[in-house]
Amino acid sequence: MRREAGFFESFDRTKLFYRNWISEEQNPKTCLILHGYGEHSERYEELVHFLADLPYSFFSFDLRGQGRSGGRRVHVNEFDDFVRDAEAYLNFLHSAKIAASDSLTVLGHSLGGLIAIKLTLKLGARVSRLVLSSPFLGAHGLAASDFTFWLSGVLNSVIPGIILPGPAKPGYLFHDPEKMKQYLADMMIERRITAHLANELLCESRRTSARPAVFSCPLLVLASGDDRIVSLKKTRGWFEKAQAAGKELKVYDGFYHEIFHEIGREKPMSDLKRFLDNTEGGK
Numbered sequence: 001m002r003r004e005a006g007f008f009e010s011f012d013r014t015k016l017f018y019r020n021w022i023s024e025e026q027n028p029k030t031c032l033i034l035h036g037y038g039e040h041s042e043r044y045e046e047l048v049h050f051l052a053d054l055p056y057s058f059f060s061f062d063l064r065g066q067g068r069s070g071g072r073r074v075h076v077n078e079f080d081d082f083v084r085d086a087e088a089y090l091n092f093l094h095s096a097k098i099a100a101s102d103s104l105t106v107l108g109h110s111l112g113g114l115i116a117i118k119l120t121l122k123l124g125a126r127v128s129r130l131v132l133s134s135p136f137l138g139a140h141g142l143a144a145s146d147f148t149f150w151l152s153g154v155l156n157s158v159i160p161g162i163i164l165p166g167p168a169k170p171g172y173l174f175h176d177p178e179k180m181k182q183y184l185a186d187m188m189i190e191r192r193i194t195a196h197l198a199n200e201l202l203c204e205s206r207r208t209s210a211r212p213a214v215f216s217c218p219l220l221v222l223a224s225g226d227d228r229i230v231s232l233k234k235t236r237g238w239f240e241k242a243q244a245a246g247k248e249l250k251v252y253d254g255f256y257h258e259i260f261h262e263i264g265r266e267k268p269m270s271d272l273k274r275f276l277d278n279t280e281g282g283k
Contacts, residue, residue, distance in 0.1 A: 001052050008092040010064070011084045017041070017068035018061040018089060020098065021048045025055040029103040029128075030093075031276070033060040034086065034112030034119075036258070037136075037201070038074075038166055038190040040067030047260050050269045054276055059099060061089050063111075065197075066190050074163070075194040079204040082115045083122060101126075105276060109133040110230060110257065111201065117208055125216050130244070131272060132221045134257050136201065137209040138234030139167070140227060159195060166191040167198065172228035174255075174262045183261075209234050212241040219244035220275045222268045225253040248275070 004020040019041040022028075031051075033044050041060035048058045064071035064085055076082060093099035104127050108116025113135025120127045170183060183189065219242060223235050232251070239249050250271050252259055259268045 001048070001057075004098075008061070008089060010088040012081075014064055014085075015070040016061050016064060016085060016089070018059070018092075020060075020093075021052075021058040022098070023052075023055060023057045027100065028055050028057045029105065030099040030101075031056045031058045031105040031107055032086065032090065033058060034106070034108040034115050035060065035063065035067075036110030036112050036134075037063075037193070038066060038168065040188050042067075042188070043186075044260070047269060047272075050266075051273055051276065054273065056105070056276065057099060059089070059093060061085070067188050072194075074190050074192050075161070075197050076200060079200045080118070082111075083118045086115060086119050087122075103128050105129040105131065107131040107133070107272075108135065109260070110136045113137075114201075114205060114208060117213060118204075120215060120217070121213060127215075127217050129217050129275070130215060130219050131275065132219075133259055133268075134224050134227055134230055135221065135235060135238075136205050136230050137238045138205055138231035139202065140229055140231050162195045163192050164195060164198060166193055168229050168257070172256055174258045176261060176263045176265075179261045205234075209238045212243065213238070215242065215244040217245055218275075219247040220272070221247075221249045222259055222271065223249065223251045224255040224257050224259055224262075225251050226255060227257050229257040 002022040004022060005018065007015045007017055010016050035041055035043065040062045044060055062069040063082060065073050065075050094101045106116045106120050106127055113132040116130060116132060120130045170180065221235065221239050223232055252268055255262045259265060
């Protein structure tokens with residue numbers, strides 16, 4: 001695959017960093033990857049390499065305020081800015097004739113999964129497949145409590161720009177010790193968050209998980225069986241209500257949050273590969 005990287009200008013002229021893996025196949029399909037909170041597009045290199053023999057080109061960008069992208073660090077004015085950024089990236093790819101405009105798969109992990117849901121609902125029939133990995137449809141444990149929700153609202157009202165510790169403990173992301181060494185040494189990882197962004201994420205996850213979603217495309221949800229970051233119960237509840245042109249939920253027992261960096265990640269990667277390679281129900 002041919003690798004490309006650079007910057008594109010989003011809807012408000014913020015410069016966002018992108019990373020493309022272009023297939024040598026003729027007329028490849030398009031897969032947009034939306035990463036999780038605090039990480040960045042380069043962390044999906046191994047996953048793309050695993051999927052490289054499929055007739056797809058893969059595209060990702062660092063969310064605003066994260067990775068190499070511009071914008072105020074660990075902040076967003078409103079959640080829908082993430083969705084607008086994704087649309088701006090797709091428009092950039094189509095205008096430059098880098099990506100096909102008629103066969104789009106959206107793959108989102110954690111926060112990226114929440115963005116992917118809203119993007120897919122907005123784009124409608126333009127999306128051929130939707131894949132969610134440990135989607136942030138509700139926080140796990142104390143972070144999901146009414147008190148935490150109330151506190152985030154208070155902080156957002158009084159001091160929205162205050163910098164707080166990140167919501168995810170590294171030890172609860174995955175078990176792989178080599179991956180953990182890489183993660184802790186990665187200077188591009190964000191481990192903080194503003195009160196305003198935390199409140200935006202909690203509010204949007206509550207709104208999205210409460211609404212029955214209707215998709216015109218097939219849906220695959222890959223969930224961690226021992227997730228300590230997001231709520232598996234919320235994911236199951238949302239999945240049961242969701243309507244799609246075929247849907248499947250895969251739960252990986254014993255897995256922590258980041259299934260594509262876990263020990264045994266070949267299993268969810270293989271399930272994803274099968275879904276992408278299935279021509280039934282998708283363009």
